Amino acid sequence: MHPYLFPWVLPSGVLEALAYLAAIAVAALVASWVAGPRKKPGFWPRFFVPFLVLAGVGATIVKRNAPFEPQPLPLHTYGLMIALGFLTAAHLAGRQSQRLAAVDGTAFFLPDSPVLARTRKEGADAVGRAARQHFLDLVLWIFVGAMIGARVLFIVVNWSGPDGYGANPARIFQVWRGGLVFYGGFIGAALASVLYARKHRLNFRAIGDIAIPGVALGHFFGRMGCISAGCCWGKVCSENFFLGIRFPEGALAYKEMLSDPAHQDYLLAHGHTPPLHPTQLYEGMGELLLFFLLLAFHKRKRFHGQVLIAWLALYAVLRLSIETFRGDWGRGMLFSWPADDPLLLSTSQTVGIGMLVTALVLYLLWRPKPAAAEAPQLAKST
Secondary structure, three states, X not given: OXXXXXXXXXXXXXXXXXXXXXXXXXXXXXXXXXXOOXXXXXXXHHHHHHHHHHXXXXXXXXXXXXXXXXXXXXXXXXXXXXXXHHHHXXXXXXXXXXXXXXHOHHHOEOOOOHHHHHHHOOOHHHHHHHHHHHXXXXXXXXXXXXXXXXXXXXXXXXXXXXXXXXXXXXXXXXXXXXXXXXXXXXXXXXXXHHHHHHHHOEOHHHHXXXXXXXXXXXXXXXXXXXXXXXXXXXXXOOOOOOOOEOOEOOOHHHHHHHOOHHHHHHHHHHOEOOOEOOHHHHHHHHHHHHHHHHHHHHOOXXXXXXXXXXXXXXXXXXXXXXXXXXXXXXXXXXXXXXXOOOOEEEHHHHHHHHHXXXXXXXXXXXXXXXXXXXXOOOOOOO
């Protein structure tokens, strides 16, 4: 387990310089907003007066609080893996968008899209470039939606109890303490994608087919980060199981299991947890397999949205299965059955069942009509 790659520490002088730069940047942004469009006459006089005032105020605040205490700035392995997965997924989907749209513009845009009508006059390459640019813009919406959704669902699941967010509402905004749920992130990203697609007349179903293999790949990286961070651990497994993971003292699994009388003696005697099922590895490898399967299936799909539906169904089954091996009860349980070693029903299993139902409903709604079974259906609305 390696939660930190580099335990950097920022010295006082560097922190002070960064604080001054931040004050100048904020002053410039606010002054630019106050001054209005640059093309209008008199922009610079309108810019410099508020900029100098705000920069002076910011510099004064920094000066009064200096010198700063040196601060640790560790590079978290989990955060790095999340970023790596997100950027890799965005890059692959962006390239796929450009390639497919250059062949058939309706593989990304709706037939009545103004962007498609305009770029078609410039040639197929122009359509592809426009699709890639729109997808990169969509990535920002996806990121914001995913972060909000992942945080909101985590808060909802952990609302009750003396340590819950209901009793400690100030912790809701303490994002640096962690607390994200993949299902919530996916739901938030999906809602953001629908809004962006409606606004710009994009083919949401086709974009879902393009993006969803990247989601599977990005989630693989995320689960590898979970192993490094020591979260999302599994139940106790056999001592002889070659994949069993033992988390050291200080890890999240160690701390939570220490409160369980059944494990206290073992933990205190050995200084680490008993071997646990590597559920992070199970799910990560499952998502990696889904990534390759979805790429192959994309070439054989019969209608737009079919690849997205396939992932919804397959990942739901994967997650429902892996949840039975999870041992971190703090992730949220609607009820525990059986009571001594619960297999059902976690929050993620509930969402997984909802995903299976959603996949079935979408298939019935989006599948080709019998008369057009041999031709891919083009989405006419998002």
